[in-house]
Every structure is written in C-alpha cells, then in structure tokens.
Amino acid sequence: MSDNKYEFNPNEFNPNEFNDPNNRNNNNRPNGGNNNKKKGQTIMSFVFMALIALFIVSLVTSRFSSYNKKETDYSDFLAELDKHNIATVEFSSAQINYTLVKDDSANYEITYYTGRIVSDETALMERLKTEKTSDDKPIEIRATVPDNTSTWIVNILSMVIPFILFWFLISLLMKKMGGGSMGVGKSNAKVYVEKSTGVTFKDVAGQDEAKETLQEMVDFLNNPGRYRQIGAKLPKGALLVGPPGTGKTLLAKAVAGEAGVPFFSLAGSDFVEMFVGVGASRVRDLFKEAQKMAPCIIFIDEIDAIGKSRDSRYGGGNDEREQTLNQLLAEMDGFDTSKGILILAATNRPEVLDKALLRPGRFDRRVIVDKPDQKGRLETLKVHAKDVHMDESVDLDALALASAGLVGSDLANIINEAAINAVKHRRKFVNQSDLFEAFELVAVGGKEKKDRVMSDKERKIVAYHEVGHALVSALQKNSEPVQKITIVPRTMGALGYTLQTPEEEKFLQTKEELIAKINTYMAGRAAEMLVFESATSGAANDIESATKIARAMVTMYGMSDTFGMMALATVENQYLDGKAGLICGEDTAALIDKEVLSIINKAYDDAMQMLIENREILDKISEYLFQKETITGKEFMKMFREMKGLPDEEPDENAKKLESFFAEEHAKQDEAAKEAETAPEPEMFEPEVQPEENTSVFQDVAPTKSGNYNESEMVWHNGRFVKKDDLRDDMFEE
Numbered sequence: 149m150s151d152n153k154y155e156f157n158p159n160e161f162n163p164n165e166f167n168d169p170n171n172r173n174n175n176n177r178p179n180g181g182n183n184n185k186k187k188g189q190t191i192m193s194f195v196f197m198a199l200i201a202l203f204i205v206s207l208v209t210s211r212f213s214s215y216n217k218k219e220t221d222y223s224d225f226l227a228e229l230d231k232h233n234i235a236t237v238e239f240s241s242a243q244i245n246y247t248l249v250k251d252d253s254a255n256y257e258i259t260y261y262t263g264r265i266v267s268d269e270t271a272l273m274e275r276l277k278t279e280k281t282s283d284d285k286p287i288e289i290r291a292t293v294p295d296n297t298s299t300w301i302v303n304i305l306s307m308v309i310p311f312i313l314f315w316f317l318i319s320l321l322m323k324k325m326g327g328g329s330m331g332v333g334k335s336n337a338k339v340y341v342e343k344s345t346g347v348t349f350k351d352v353a354g355q356d357e358a359k360e361t362l363q364e365m366v367d368f369l370n371n372p373g374r375y376r377q378i379g380a381k382l383p384k385g386a387l388l389v390g391p392p393g394t395g396k397t398l399l400a401k402a403v404a405g406e407a408g409v410p411f412f413s414l415a416g417s418d419f420v421e422m423f424v425g426v427g428a429s430r431v432r433d434l435f436k437e438a439q440k441m442a443p444c445i446i447f448i449d450e451i452d453a454i455g456k457s458r459d460s461r462y463g464g465g466n467d468e469r470e471q472t473l474n475q476l477l478a479e480m481d482g483f484d485t486s487k488g489i490l491i492l493a494a495t496n497r498p499e500v501l502d503k504a505l506l507r508p509g510r511f512d513r514r515v516i517v518d519k520p521d522q523k524g525r526l527e528t529l530k531v532h533a534k535d536v537h538m539d540e541s542v543d544l545d546a547l548a549l550a551s552a553g554l555v556g557s558d559l560a561n562i563i564n565e566a567a568i569n570a571v572k573h574r575r576k577f578v579n580q581s582d583l584f585e586a587f588e589l590v591a592v593g594g595k596e597k598k599d600r601v602m603s604d605k606e607r608k609i610v611a612y613h614e615v616g617h618a619l620v621s622a623l624q625k626n627s628e629p630v631q632k633i634t635i636v637p638r639t640m641g642a643l644g645y646t647l648q649t650p651e652e653e654k655f656l657q658t659k660e661e662l663i664a665k666i667n668t669y670m671a672g673r674a675a676e677m678l679v680f681e682s683a684t685s686g687a688a689n690d691i692e693s694a695t696k697i698a699r700a701m702v703t704m705y706g707m708s709d710t711f712g713m714m715a716l717a718t719v720e721n722q723y724l725d726g727k728a729g730l731i732c733g734e735d736t737a738a739l740i741d742k743e744v745l746s747i748i749n750k751a752y753d754d755a756m757q758m759l760i761e762n763r764e765i766l767d768k769i770s771e772y773l774f775q776k777e778t779i780t781g782k783e784f785m786k787m788f789r790e791m792k793g794l795p796d797e798e799p800d801e802n803a804k805k806l807e808s809f810f811a812e813e814h815a816k817q818d819e820a821a822k823e824a825e826t827a828p829e830p831e832m833f834e835p836e837v838q839p840e841e842n843t844s845v846f847q848d849v850a851p852t853k854s855g856n857y858n859e860s861e862m863v864w865h866n867g868r869f870v871k872k873d874d875l876r877d878d879m880f881e882e
C-alpha cells in the first residue's frame with residue numbers, strides 16, 4: 149500500500165473522484181481540488197484587474213470631458229447674450245450649457261455652463277428664438293436628456309472599488325494567517341485525507357486493550373448491516389486518552405487501515421480561529437465532505453482545543469470555541485451512523501473536556517492508551533528495529549528493561565538515534581553501544597560534553613555529590629539499583645548524574661520506597677555539606693523532585709501523620725505532568741507545607757547520618773569516580789560490598805541483563821577513544837528531550853550565580869546545615 153497523504157480544501161474537493169472505483173489507486177487524485185482552487189483564484193484576480201482598468205478609463209474620460217467645460221454665472225450668460233455672443237444653448241435637466249461665437253484665438257471650443265432659473269425661462273426662450281448671433285445666425289437651441297452613463301459608471305465604481313480593495317486586502321491578510329482566502333466562512337484548515345493509511349494493528353506495538361476495543365469499531369465499519377439488523381445502536385465515536393507519544397494517532401490510523409476506509413484528520417487547534425464562526429463552518433464542511441466519502445474515519449487530534457469545558461474553570465467562555473464545539477455536537481447528533489462514519493478523537497487532558505462531548509451518542513467510548521509496560525516497550529522496539537540493520541549482539545530486552553517510563557515515540561526515537569550513531573561511526577550495523585548512547589540521550593537528555601572545562605574542585609564536589617546519591621541508595625533496602633554514575637558533563641546542563649533503573653516493572657510504590665527515594669535525592673547535598681561544608685546550587689533538581697514526591701505523599705497518597713487519608717489535592721492532568729491542584733483551605737495549605745518540610749528535613753538528616761556512618765566508603769568511591777569519571781553500577785556495587793564485607797550476590801536474570809546493558813559504557817569508551825583519532829565527527833542533530841520519571845536520574849545541573857551559597861551563609865541547625873536566611877523562630881520550637 150502506498151502512503152498517500154494529501155492536504156486538501158474540503159470546499160473545493162470533488163468527492164466523486166473518490167467514488168470512482170477505477171480511480172482507486174491514482175495517486176494524483178485529490179489535486180483536482182487544488183486545480184479548481186487555482187482556477188478560481190485566477191478568474192477572481194482577472195475580474196479584479198478588469199474592474200480596476202475600467203475605473204481608471206472612466207475616470208480619465210470624465211476628466212477629459214470636463215476639461216473644456218467652464219462654470220459661469222447666470223449674469224455672465226445674460227451679458228454674453230446681450231453682446232450677441234452666444235452661438236448655441238443647450239438646456240439639460242439642471243443647467244444651461246452654452247458656447248460662444250467662435251473665437252479664433254481659442255483652439256478648442258469651450259462649453260460654459262450655469263444653473264437654470266426657471267421663473268426667467270419663458271422670457272429667455274423668447275429672446276433666444278428671436279435674437280441673432282453677432283455673425284447674424286440664429287442661436288441654436290437644444291434641450292437634451294444628458295448622457296449620464298459615464299458618470300453613472302464612475303459613481304458605481306467609486307462605490308464598489310473600495311469594497312473590492314478592502315475585501316482583497318482582508319483575504320490577503322487571512323491567507324497570511326492561514327485562514328480562509330476566498331471568504332471568511334470557508335474552510336482552509338489543514339485537513340489531511342488519506343485514502344488508505346497503510347497502517348494496521350500490527351504496526352502498533354503493545355496497547356492490546358486499546359486494540360481490542362478498536363477492533364470492534366473496525367468490525368462495525370466493515371459490517372454495519374450486521375449491527376443494524378439486530379437493532380444495535382452503532383457507536384459514533386471514541387476518545388483515545390493517554391500521555392503524549394503513546395501512539396494515539398497511530399492507533400486511529402490503524403483503525404482506518406484495518407477497515408480499509410479513508411482517514412480524515414485534523415487538529416483541534418485548526419478549528420479555533422480568530423473570527424467567530426470560522427471554526428463552526430469548518431466543522432460543517434468537514435462533516436459534509438466526510439459524509440460524501442463514507443464509510444470513513446474522522447480523526448480530531450488535540451480535541452481539548454475545541455472541546456474544552458464551557459465551564460470557566462478551564463478558561464472556557466470563548467465565543468469562537470463555544471460555537472465550534474456546539475457545531476461539533478450538532479453534527480455528531482445529526483449524522484446517520486448507518487453510513488459508517490466513525491469519529492476518533494485524541495487528548496491527553498480528558499478532564500478538561502466538556503461533559504456534553506462525553507454523553508452517549510458522542511464520544512461515549514474511552515480508549516486508554518497508556519505508557520507501555522516492559523513487554524509493550526520490547527514490542528515497540530521490535531516494531532521500529534524491523535527495518536534497521538541490527539548487530540547480532542543487540543539485546544533489545546535489556547533496553548526494554550532499562551527504559552521504564554518511556555513512551556512509544558521515545559523508543560522510536562532511540563532506535564533512530566542509534567541508527568544515526570552507527571552511521572556516524574561508519575558502521576553498517578547498529579550495536580549495543582549505539583543503543584546505549586541513544587538511550588542515554590533520550591532518558592537523560594543531552595550528550596556528553598567532554599570539552600567542558602571544570603576545575604578539579606568542582607569535579608570533586610560533583611563526584612562526592614553523585615556518590616552520595618548512589619551510596620545512600622545502596623544502603624537502603626527499598627531503593628532501585630544504581631546502573632551508572634558519571635561526572636562527565638552533558639550538553640543540556642547536567643554536570644553529572646546517577647542513573648537507577650528498577651529491575652522489574654512496578655505499578656505501585658510503597659511508602660518505604662518513596663521515603664528511600666527522597667533520602668536518595670537528599671544525599672547529594674548531604675555529601676557536599678559533609679565533606680565541603682558548603683552547599684552548591686547543583687542540588688536544585690534533587691530538591692525539586694524530592695519535594696514533589698513528599699507533597700504527593702501528604703496531599704494524595706494519605707501517607708502523612710497529620711492528615712492521614714484526607715484528600716487534599718486532585719490530579720489535574722494525569723497524562724501530562726501529573727500536576728495536582730490543592731483542594732483545601734489556606735490554613736490547611738500552610739500545614740501541608742509544614743508537613744512536607746518535615747518529611748524533607750527528616751530525609752536529609754537520615755541521609756546525612758548514613759553518609760557519616762559510611763564516610764570511608766564515600767571517600768574511596770568518590771576518589772575512584774573522580775579519577776575514572778564514569779563507573780557502572782556493577783563496579784560501584786563491587787566496591788561497596790567489599791568495603792562493607794557483604795557477600796557477593798548472585799544477580800537475577802533481569803539484573804544481569806541490565807548489568808550487561810550498562811557495561812556497554814566501557815566498550816563504548818574504549819571504542820570512542822580509538823575512533824576519536826580516525827573519524828572526523830559530523831555535526832549531529834539533537835532532539836529536545838525531557839528526562840523521564842520512572843528511571844530515576846539524579847541529575848545535577850550547573851551552578852548558577854544566584855544559587856551559589858558559600859559556607860558563611862549556612863549554619864548548622866538541628867543536625868543539618870540550613871541557609872541562615874531560612875532560619876525562622878518556629879524552627880527552634882520543637
């Protein structure tokens with residue numbers, strides 16, 4: 149199947165082209181719409197030019213015709229009459245035009261004109277009829293209905309032209325803004341229609357539940373009759389809900405591909421325009437076109453852009469969006485399901501959607517497209533690795549294990565980055581270290597930046613900080629194993645990091661595990677304070693992450709002593725950053741802060757205590773890291789166990805896989821050293837990536853001036869260093 153994707157304007161699209169069975173595989177098909185549009189535009193500009201030309205011509209002629217006309221007073225007219233100087237007189241409806249007996253000095257004849265004085269006219273006529281000109285000819289008298297055609301045209305045109313000009317400018321402006329060009333109401337939104345998407349459920353890895361639900365929809369598109377016969381109401385739409393990059397768009401395409409029907413797609417934000425009413429008319433157009441092509445699928449991405457609740461809490465109350473939404477609801481109610489139109493919509497903020505959208509007969513089915521589990525990740529990796537030449541040694545299993553928390557698009561990205569890496573190293577096959585580097589790029593963010601010059605003092609601080617994290621983690625039962633510790637700075641600002649990955653998929657976290665995590669976060673700063681007695685700004689990320697966990701424990705997980713199981717916050721956008729909104733009074737909010745602070749402070753104390761008790765190990769491993777710059781979790785654990793006098797643990801299968809995956813680090817370093825001499829490094833594009841949540845990265849950012857506290861500003865209080873400014877009276881109360 150070919151991947152045929154077209155952009156088209158539904159207004160000028162000729163649906164018959166789609167219905168022509170002989171035309172099925174004609175790739176040029178919908179361009180007819182484009183040609184029509186072009187033709188229309190040329191005609192319009194032609195008419196426009198013609199009008200302008202006419203206007204100019206008539207202006208010029210009227211100019212010329214008034215060129216030899218001269219206004220005079222009635223008394224002048226009478227005076228000339230007295231002098232027998234008048235040759236012709238012409239009465240028109242409002243004026244008297246007259247010419248004089250030919251004056252030889254003038255090389256053209258001037259027509260004079262003056263107003264009529266009706267009361268005087270009988271006498272005047274008498275005179276004109278009887279009197280003669282100076283050269284003894286009778287005065288020529290005429291009465292004409294004036295020929296006003298030319299002035300009439302000018303008048304009309306002078307009224308119409310500004311309109312046309314105005315309209316022309318507006319449409320130019322709208323085209324600039326990406327709106328409609330031939331009139332405000334018409335749709336020029338980017339609707340994509342693909343006759344066959346070429347995507348099937350096989351291309352979507354994992355997401356088995358979502359596929360199962362959608363399989364029903366496919367069946368309904370294929371056999372609408374079967375459902376109708378038994379009297380079942382056919383579903384009109386389904387809402388695909390999940391975090392970004394999990395494959396919602398891909399699934400929608402797969403439904404179209406499986407059912408073999410055309411796929412209309414556009415983004416919700418395309419509907420919302422500056423002008424009220426544009427969005428609504430776009431919705432109308434879209435449905436009109438879709439009905440002509442039924443059976444088909446309409447896919448609306450980011451439906452929250454139009455479907456946002458009209459409730460003002462979510463920033464509702466926008467006229468344009470409301471109209472668009474109303475139109476969408478009306479269309480959904482209006483169309484006939486038996487034709488086989490299915491509307492799929494995607495969002496990662498289902499909570500902001502207007503309830504009306506979710507009522508039966510609209511998007512009444514919700515399909516959750518969540519982050520993949522380990523199996524899902526492995527399948528996704530396999531799908532994307534299918535067309536990439538992979539070295540035999542490559543173990544996608546280990547990568548799937550290590551990449552907890554990443555979504556489908558991240559995984560696709562890893563495979564692609566790995567392939568780019570292989571090319572960069574002039575290899576024909578992607579090997580494990582390419583994958584590892586790509587994984588780090590996506591999971592941690594940025595690339596190694598070895599040329600960044602840091603002082604030994606700074607590197608030492610970073611080394612202690614990182615080993616602090618790793619050591620406290622290793623000292624606790626409930627923490628995840630350390631996989632890598634490094635003090636090589638990265639391009640996105642990290643000066644070093646400690647990477648931990650769970651050995652198995654976890655769906656629940658216990659209070660002990662959360663506490664262990666907070667302790668581990670605190671350990672970086674604690675190590676700095678213990679050894680250098682001074683804090684750096686490097687712990688900013690640690691502090692933020694730790695506070696987030698502590699706050700969730702208090703407000704949502706029911707894990708605090710003060711509040712117990714009282715709900716104090718609700719998650720506002722579960723599928724994005726999981727931001728929570730407080731649902732409590734101000735007094736309670738202050739108490740929450742206090743509770744969060746006490747959790748953090750206790751964690752800091754505990755971490756400090758653990759480091760003090762294991763100072764020797766801290767010093768040794770930090771020194772080792774300082775020398776080597778990067779060590780694997782395996783190396784770290786070996787040193788740790790030896791010094792602790794612990795027996796070697798036989799790692800389980802998953803642990804072994806992860807170990808070997810992260811051990812690639814060494815292979816990579818050796819290889820890089822070799823290659824550095826030979827191959828010149830081409831510039832590589834770097835995608836912007838965010839560190840992910842599940843795989844814990846204790847990443848430490850470069851210090852900034854404002855955040856760099858020196859010793860004198862810190863005081864030791866209640867068993868920890870605190871910033872002098874932060875010392876409050878109430879801290880001494882306990």
Ligand SMILES: Nc1ncnc2c1ncn2[C@@H]1O[C@H](COP(=O)(O)OP(=O)(O)OP(=O)(O)O)[C@@H](O)[C@H]1O
Binds near residue numbers: 354355449496555556
């Ligand atoms: N389950 C999956 N199987 C295979 N590939 C996937 C999967 N999920 C995501 N991908 C890859 O990630 C890319 C982006 O996915 P897609 O655009 O469908 O995500 P989305 O959920 O619609 O994201 P958004 O909410 O940001 O629009 C896909 O083109 C595909 O390459």
Ligand SMILES: [Zn+2]
Binds near residue numbers: 613672673847
């Ligand atoms: Zn840290």
